[in-house]
Amino acid sequence: MVNPGEYKIMILDNGAFHKAKSLIIPDNIALLFLPPYSPELNPAEKIWRHIKRKFTNRIFKSLDELSAFITEAITRLSANTVKSTCAFDYIFQHHFWSN
Numbered sequence: 001m002v003n004p005g006e007y008k009i010m011i012l013d014n015g016a017f018h019k020a021k022s023l024i025i026p027d028n029i030a031l032l033f034l035p036p037y038s039p040e041l042n043p044a045e046k047i048w049r050h051i052k053r054k055f056t057n058r059i060f061k062s063l064d065e066l067s068a069f070i071t072e073a074i075t076r077l078s079a080n081t082v083k084s085t086c087a088f089d090y091i092f093q094h095h096f097w098s099n
Contacts, residue, residue: 004028013042043086047077050085 008029014036025031039045051073060066 013039013044046085047082050077050081 004026006028009032010029011032011034013034019033034041051070054073055066055069058069060069
């Protein structure tokens with residue numbers, strides 16, 4: 001739900017595209033960057049590892065075929081799979097993750 005009155009903090013890795021000078025960040029959003037070279041702090045890295053296993057050693061005839069395969073793999077992720085895959089101890093110890 002979009003609520004312009006809320007202040008949001010987005011946690012990002014250090015990808016260059018997250019720091020593009022052309023980005024327009026609204027006043028109610030702050031960007032908090034993870035330290036460089038710290039994939040252990042980024043739950044998205046665990047999801048990517050989970051998805052990569054599904055297409056290791058497969059050959060795709062086109063980028064469209066690869067895109068469709070990845071889209072399907074992401075669509076099939078359940079909330080429980082995401083929670084269990086991203087189960088970093090620091091998240092659960094500090095109650096950052098809610099049901």
